[in-house]
Structures are given as structure tokens and as C-alpha cells.
Amino acid sequence: MSKKYDAIVIGGGHNGLINAAYLAKAGKDVLVLEKRHVLGGAAVSEEIYPGFTFSVCSYVVSLFRPHIIRDLNLAKHGYDIIPMDASFQPLPEGDLGLCRWGDSARSRREIARFSKKDAEVYGEFSKVMTHMARLAKEVIDNPAPDVASINPKELSALLRMGKVFKNLGPELLQMNTKLLTMSSADFLDLWFESEVLKGPMAVSGIIGTFLGVRSPGTAYVLLHHYMGELDGAFRSWGFSKGGTGGVSNACASAAKSFGAEIKTKIDVAHVKIEQGKATGVVLANGDEIDSKIVVSNLDPNRTYLKMIGEDNLAPEITREIRRFKLRGSSAKVNFALNGVPNFCKKRDGLEFMKGDIAIVPNIDYAEKAYDQAKYGEFSERPYINIVVPSLTDPTLAPPGKHVMSCFVQYAPYNIKEGPEHWPKLADKFGDTVQNTIKEFVPDIDSLVEHRQVVTPWDLQETFGLTEGNIFQGELTLEQLLFQRPISGYAKYKTPVDNLWMSGSGTHPGGGIMGSGGELSAKSILREKVI
Amino acid sequence: MPIQTPFHPRTSELNSNLDWKDWGGYFAANSYNVVNDFEYYAFRHSAGLVDITPLFKYKVTGKDASLFLSRLIVKDIAKLKLNQATYCCWCDDKGMVIDDGTVMRFGEDDYFVTAADPSYSWFSRFVKNLDVHIEDITDSYCGLALQGPTSRDILKLVCDADLDRLKFFWTTSAKGDGFEFKISRTGYTGDLGYELWTENKNALKLFDAVWSAGQDYNIRMSGIAALDIARIEAGLLMNGVDYHSSLHALIPEQMSTPYELGLGWTVNLERESFMGQRALKEEKKNGSRWATVGIDINWPDLERLYYNHGLPPHWETGAWRHSVPIYHRRHLSKQIGYATSGTWSPVLKKNIAIATIEIEHAKPGTEVNFEVMVEHQRKTVRATVGKPQFFNPDRKRSILENSIP
Ligand SMILES: Cc1cc2nc3c(=O)[nH]c(=O)nc-3n(C[C@H](O)[C@H](O)[C@H](O)COP(=O)(O)OP(=O)(O)OC[C@H]3O[C@@H](n4cnc5c(N)ncnc54)[C@H](O)[C@@H]3O)c2cc1C
Numbered sequence: 001m002s003k004k005y006d007a008i009v010i011g012g013g014h015n016g017l018i019n020a021a022y023l024a025k026a027g028k029d030v031l032v033l034e035k036r037h038v039l040g041g042a043a044v045s046e047e048i049y050p051g052f053t054f055s056v057c058s059y060v061v062s063l064f065r066p067h068i069i070r071d072l073n074l075a076k077h078g079y080d081i082i083p084m085d086a087s088f089q090p091l092p093e094g095d096l097g098l099c100r101w102g103d104s105a106r107s108r109r110e111i112a113r114f115s116k117k118d119a120e121v122y123g124e125f126s127k128v129m130t131h132m133a134r135l136a137k138e139v140i141d142n143p144a145p146d147v148a149s150i151n152p153k154e155l156s157a158l159l160r161m162g163k164v165f166k167n168l169g170p171e172l173l174q175m176n177t178k179l180l181t182m183s184s185a186d187f188l189d190l191w192f193e194s195e196v197l198k199g200p201m202a203v204s205g206i207i208g209t210f211l212g213v214r215s216p217g218t219a220y221v222l223l224h225h226y227m228g229e230l231d232g233a234f235r236s237w238g239f240s241k242g243g244t245g246g247v248s249n250a251c252a253s254a255a256k257s258f259g260a261e262i263k264t265k266i267d268v269a270h271v272k273i274e275q276g277k278a279t280g281v282v283l284a285n286g287d288e289i290d291s292k293i294v295v296s297n298l299d300p301n302r303t304y305l306k307m308i309g310e311d312n313l314a315p316e317i318t319r320e321i322r323r324f325k326l327r328g329s330s331a332k333v334n335f336a337l338n339g340v341p342n343f344c345k346k347r348d349g350l351e352f353m354k355g356d357i358a359i360v361p362n363i364d365y366a367e368k369a370y371d372q373a374k375y376g377e378f379s380e381r382p383y384i385n386i387v388v389p390s391l392t393d394p395t396l397a398p399p400g401k402h403v404m405s406c407f408v409q410y411a412p413y414n415i416k417e418g419p420e421h422w423p424k425l426a427d428k429f430g431d432t433v434q435n436t437i438k439e440f441v442p443d444i445d446s447l448v449e450h451r452q453v454v455t456p457w458d459l460q461e462t463f464g465l466t467e468g469n470i471f472q473g474e475l476t477l478e479q480l481l482f483q484r485p486i487s488g489y490a491k492y493k494t495p496v497d498n499l500w501m502s503g504s505g506t507h508p509g510g511g512i513m514g515s516g517g518e519l520s521a522k523s524i525l526r527e528k529v530i
Numbered sequence: 531m532p533i534q535t536p537f538h539p540r541t542s543e544l545n546s547n548l549d550w551k552d553w554g555g556y557f558a559a560n561s562y563n564v565v566n567d568f569e570y571y572a573f574r575h576s577a578g579l580v581d582i583t584p585l586f587k588y589k590v591t592g593k594d595a596s597l598f599l600s601r602l603i604v605k606d607i608a609k610l611k612l613n614q615a616t617y618c619c620w621c622d623d624k625g626m627v628i629d630d631g632t633v634m635r636f637g638e639d640d641y642f643v644t645a646a647d648p649s650y651s652w653f654s655r656f657v658k659n660l661d662v663h664i665e666d667i668t669d670s671y672c673g674l675a676l677q678g679p680t681s682r683d684i685l686k687l688v689c690d691a692d693l694d695r696l697k698f699f700w701t702t703s704a705k706g707d708g709f710e711f712k713i714s715r716t717g718y719t720g721d722l723g724y725e726l727w728t729e730n731k732n733a734l735k736l737f738d739a740v741w742s743a744g745q746d747y748n749i750r751m752s753g754i755a756a757l758d759i760a761r762i763e764a765g766l767l768m769n770g771v772d773y774h775s776s777l778h779a780l781i782p783e784q785m786s787t788p789y790e791l792g793l794g795w796t797v798n799l800e801r802e803s804f805m806g807q808r809a810l811k812e813e814k815k816n817g818s819r820w821a822t823v824g825i826d827i828n829w830p831d832l833e834r835l836y837y838n839h840g841l842p843p844h845w846e847t848g849a850w851r852h853s854v855p856i857y858h859r860r861h862l863s864k865q866i867g868y869a870t871s872g873t874w875s876p877v878l879k880k881n882i883a884i885a886t887i888e889i890e891h892a893k894p895g896t897e898v899n900f901e902v903m904v905e906h907q908r909k910t911v912r913a914t915v916g917k918p919q920f921f922n923p924d925r926k927r928s929i930l931e932n933s934i935p
Binding site for chain 1: 563564565567568571574575576679680683746747748829830837842877878879880921
């Protein structure tokens, strides 16, 4: 008789690996099955061209929960984040642009070139956001409370959260309401006047959504930018050594050290369901593996419609899950370069390029980029978030050469030609990005050795992100907390007994933070189902 | 007034923070940048370069050099192989530690000793009629520590030495472009790293070669502040901070033995007599009173204390060096030890400290209470006793066996 596992985790993304690690640490017999040849899902490093290692999808780390690092001893397994010190906004025509630094006096002087007022308000803004983020932290480090429940546990969780709100005081509470309802552009208008400052700040509110900086509700997402600073890292964004796959590899190594088994190149066709209960998985090749519970790290769409299947779902659940918004809107272009792409020759040294470089010189630029996307086109002048991690982590490229990662928005999955036409458009899209960069780096063409374009279609077909949504589902207010992925099943459970979820399509959402994996494992262990 | 090291023309140019301190009578950069955590990260991610010239340096030569050092030092130095290095400490006749440092054997009768304190006079007392010559080369030799994962790649561009196979705590001679120097695979960071030693006249040549080779490897100048974080993570003690030299201590309570400092592994007890041997044998038999341990300070506890004030957790970003009381797990009025230095560990995401603690509470896993100051109020948080070495990456000892010479 073949072996029966305590748990099978479908999908070796970082959340799946963390889930497996927590379960294995608790003594459970766990098997992780990953479809691709590499682990990591959207947090993956691959040597796409000899000598050049790309963070193919996600490229910076900020939200990863520090207690997970401690719980799983991840530092020992190679988890290693290099913080970024700068955030640069280049401007055309040889302007110095705007660079924000860890050194606040230096940032103030930079901002004052555009607005003396903004320069001083900047510190105040950070203060308020720090308070707000404290609240958000309480939200992301706990399972979403169920507002409809009268279970005393749920109520006390709600109460705890309510207390955080209350402690904020009336002024901050009002600020919170604004954050929840306003657009990120409007919210920033309350504070700042200079466009070069507002541009790169506002776009934090639209990452991974099919919304514009002027769409209501986007202000909330800004908060995520301020969360990293709270966790004792005292610094928000960083590079993972060896690319973001380094995070996943550390999680995998930790999981193995606790006894979990991990297999790659195993395509799971669907969950084995007997009498409404998950009893294992069926692989694409027809093989079956049995387990007491199954954890799906896939997005909600795949979990419900493919892993469970419509036949096993009530019609209203199917309807709800189909309403869960994916609408991918971003793409990646990764470059292998034979030299440094200097975004501002007027500046001394290269320190200003060791953080992220945002191409979004003003609010209108971002909104115009969205306008095109609304009608099914990719932006001709897109918002690009660029990093050159090899300046900081020399192991990513041969000496003197560099890798440049460009996160691009908008590249709507639902392109007007139809999403399946993306492969044909990939080159044209790559040119658009390269030409946009050329406005700041005139010699970019001669630097490019290789170029990898990862379209929303690729995100779906290769990385298993339905409709190319980078967060396994839009991070908009109506899809968060007790409504992620659908209300009634926001606590990592599904309508099928013994089938759980752990990916970023669950609370608290997307980004390399590990929370889905951790909170799901803890819920499983608490219920003693295995 | 402190004087300048031979690297000063370069280090001063690179120091945008004007943050100098006195280290052994020399100007040493405490930090080079206003935001200086990158100086620490360089040790863990690429390479940090530290001017370590202020260390006290001695050349010990003569037919009896091995014998002499073995009598002085708790470790049997005569066993050191050619080109090998060792970390060690030396004691007074009561077995109380005077200083710690490294000894390297450059030749059959040729040793190189580094120390934190001036030691010439102490060493000289034991020469008597032995064939030994001690030369204080503190002011004529200079040193650079190149520490971090890319340090080997950088150094390979600088010299001809076979670095792929140079093991942890071994040394080699090296030739650069127009200068000679010594390389020891040693350091104060607990990471892959090297220390480079040369005559003052070669200082700038060495510096320039390392600095320019490092450009493609994200080399950074690192100050003492950054070094302090790394050495605490590695559980390496500091004379004058985590313990006091018995030559300077005013009362016996301020002195420590090697066993109490967790340096028992450096003591070779059963051999010809050496300084402090009798006392150390006694202690070995009867047990020690104190132990040096690592303390993992509960972060969620601290977070909660700040949270109660409506604040995000706050902690000094750099390392600290002052005494902090440690209390019994249940009896908060019973002090059982004190921390001597600590830091927020950026790699481990933990708040850690090095502490001296009563031996009966020193077992790894023991729960204690650690004093913290939150919004001007003294509070305690839970903490766990462990080994002082918090971080010990494989690369520290790695060798590249399969490399083609
Ligand atoms: C282009 C892009 C850029 C991003 N940038 C950032 C960033 O800079 N910072 C940040 O924090 N976040 C970023 N994100 C988001 C972040 O990467 C994700 O939220 C996170 O990695 C998701 O992890 P996960 O474990 O929840 O799921 P996933 O990584 O999606 O894991 C799902 C896994 O399941 C596997 N799988 C799918 N189907 C099957 C099957 N049938 N059988 C077996 N295995 C299967 C997949 O191959 C995958 O490994 C980005 C995402 C993308 C796509």
C-alpha cells in the first residue's frame, strides 16, 4: 500500500513552503508538490542567460514577517535581505531628478528643490503612516475575524482590532477613513504639492490592481509601503540575496530540515474528493497520492475551479469565485546588461541607483498610462519600477555586468486582441519598455545583451497565476480580510472538508510575506485535523 | 590626541560622516556614512573593509619563541603548525584573563601576535634568559580587515596567493603589484573574511589595490559601529566591554577566567606549566561561578510594551555596550547576571546580547527576565539563554576544494 501523508501541499510557492515548514515542525508528515522544475512560484530566481540570475517575477522584499524568520530559523537556511537605501525618480532633459534616501536630512534637501513645503511635510506624513501601519500590522498578523460570527473567539478578535482603532484617537481615525475610501492621488494631495514626489508615491497604491491612481480605495494600498518599517527591520524594502528565489529556497531548506518532502516537476490535476472530503491528490499523469488533508497554494480561481471542480461546488460558490477579480495588469521585462545603465549622469557615483528607480514623473503620467489600459491596450509610456540588484548583490551577474528588472504597469491581461495574443505582442511590449527607459538612459540599446519579457499571459501559463494577477487576486478593499477570497471561506478553509488554502489569494493577501502559509498552518494545527 | 593610521589619506576621503573615535591612540572611523547600516550589511552580503591598524601587534622571534609563548598563553602555541593561526587568551597567575588576541606562526621561530591592549611590558616580563626577541610593530605595520562573502573574489584580483584553499585560521604570504603582504583568514565578523598585514610603507598600495578590485564586488568602508554588530552576532567578546583585563580591574569581581568567558576551548591544561595553570586546574575541578552566554531577548514582548503606549517598537539601530541587569525567571527581584553588549541582529531579526550569568542559570534554554527601558520606565521582557554564537554561516569556513590551481 502506498504511503498516506498527513498533508500534501499543492504548489511550492513561498507560502506553500512556509505552510509545509510549520506543519513539519509540528511533527506532521508533509509532501509539497510543485509543477515547475524550480521552487518559489512568483518568488523565484532563475539563471535565464548564462551568468545572469533574474528575479523573474517579484524583485524586492518588504513585508516578509520577521517572526517567521525567527520561528523557522530562516537566517540559518540562507534567508538574507539587503536593504535598499534610495528611491530615485529620474526626470528627462538632464535634470537631477529626485532621490529619497534613508538619511532624512538628505531627502529633505532633495525634495526642497521642488517644494520647500513638501520637504518638511514629508516627515509628518511618515509619522502618520507609521501609526496607520501599526494598525495594518495587527490585521495582517492574525487571521481575518469573521464579522458575521457570534462565536466569542471571533468577537474578541474583532474587539482587539477595534481597540487598535480606538487607540488611534479621533484624528488618526479620520485619517484611516480617508485611507480606506480615497484614491491614492487625492490622499497625497492632502499633504503634498510637487508632482515628482507624488508620482512615485501614488503608484504604490495601484500595484497589482486594475485601477488608476485616481481610483477610490487605492490609498489603502499605500500603507503596505510603510509596514516593513515596523517589524524591527527599521527599513522598508530590500533585495533578497541571489534574487527573490533566495527567500523561497530558505523556506524550502527549513521545511526539509523539519522533515518535509518536496518534489518538483509534479503537475497536480485535481484534488481527490471522496464524500465531500479531500483525501489526496490526483496528478496529471493519473497517479494518486493520499493524505489526511490537502493544502492548495494555488490562486482561489484554480483552487476552486480546477482543484475542486465545479461539480463539487454549490452554484452560488462558483458564482462568487468567478466574481473574484483577477484582471492582471502588470508585466516584467528583465534585462541582462553589459554595463551600468546610468539613469542620471549628472549625479556622482551610483548610490542613487542602489534602490528602486521609478519612472512616473507625475500623477497625470500614471493616470494616462491607465487610460490606455482601460481600453485594452498596454501603456505606450508605462509606469516602470526598475531595480539593478547586481549593483548591490554582485553574485547576480558576471563582474562589471548587470541585471536590470523592470516591473511594468499597465499591461492588461485582457488585451483587446485577446489574452492569447500576448506572446505575439511581447517583443513590441519589450521595445516600448526599452524606449521609455531610453529617455533617461540614452545608451540603453548598446548595453542590452539579452531581454526577457514576462507578459500577463506568461504569468498565467508558466507561473500559474490566473489572468496574470501578481497577487493571486486583486488587492482591493472588497477582496481583503474576511472577503478574501470569498466570505465564509476566509479562514483558509474551503467548502470541501480537509482542503485548505495558503496562498496570497487568502488573507492577508499578496506580496512575499509568508503570512498566508503561516496563518493557514497555524489554523490547521489549532483545529487538530491532523 | 590620537594619530592617523597610514590609511588615513584614503579613509578620511571616504568618510562622509566625520565620525572618528579613539582606538588605541589612533583615529578610527566609527562610521563612514550618516546611514551606516550598509557598512554592516557589507560584511554579510558583499565585503566591508575595516582599518584595523590600531590593534597592538608584536613580532616574537628567537629559538625559544614557541616555548615562550606557550608559557604565557593558555593555549599550547608550540603545537601551531607553520602558517597556522589561532585565537587565544592569556592570564595572570590567578588564572584571570589579561587579554585575548590571535597568534600566527609565520616561521619556525617567527610569530605574529595581535592584542587589544598594549602588551609589550607584560610579555617582556617572561623573557628572562630565554632566546626570545619581542618587537612592538604596532606603529610600523598596518592592517586591513576585508570581511564578507565577496572578500575572496576581491582578494584574488589583488594578489597571487592560493585563496581557494586557504583554510579558516590559516595564513599565507602574498605578492601584490609592487608590494608584499601577509594574509590571515581571520576576522571579527564571524563571516568569510581575511585580515591583511603589511609594512606601513605599502599601506596605500595595498589599500588602492583592494579598493579598486572591490568595485565590482560592492566593497564598502565599514566602521567600528558596524563591526560591533557583526561581532556580537558572531558571539565574539570584546576586552573592556564584555570583560575586563585583570591588569586593569580594580576589584576581583571585575575579573574573569577563560572558563567564565566561554574560552575554555582555548585552554590546554595538561602540559608543561604556563601562566595561570594551577588556578585554572582548580577551577576546572571545582567548577566556575559565572558563564558567558548569548541572550535572545523576546521581541514580541518588547513590541507589546511599546504597543501599550500606542507606539511602534523602538530599539537602538546599532550595537550597545553597557551593563543591563538580568533577573530570575520567576523572582523578579533576584538578579542573576548582566548583559555587557547587545544589538538588534539584522540577519536574525532578533534582539540579542552577550551576558555574564551565574553558572546555575547558564544552561541553554533557561528562561530569564531582561531589563528594558520603555518610554522612560523600567520594565522586563522574557529572554532565553543560549550560546553566544548566534550566527555562523557555512561560508566562514568554506574552501573551494575543486578549484583549479
Ligand atoms: C511580476 C510580479 C512581480 C511581483 N513583485 C513583487 C515584489 O516586488 N515584492 C513582493 O513582495 N511581491 C511581489 N509580487 C507578488 C508576490 O511574488 C506573490 O504574492 C507571492 O510570491 C505569492 O506567493 P504564493 O506562495 O502565495 O503563491 P505562488 O508563488 O503563486 O505559488 C503557487 C505555486 O503553485 C505552483 N502550481 C500552480 N499550479 C500547480 C499545479 N497544478 N500543480 C503543482 N503546482 C502548481 C506554481 O508553479 C507556484 O509555484 C510580484 C508578483 C509578480 C507575478
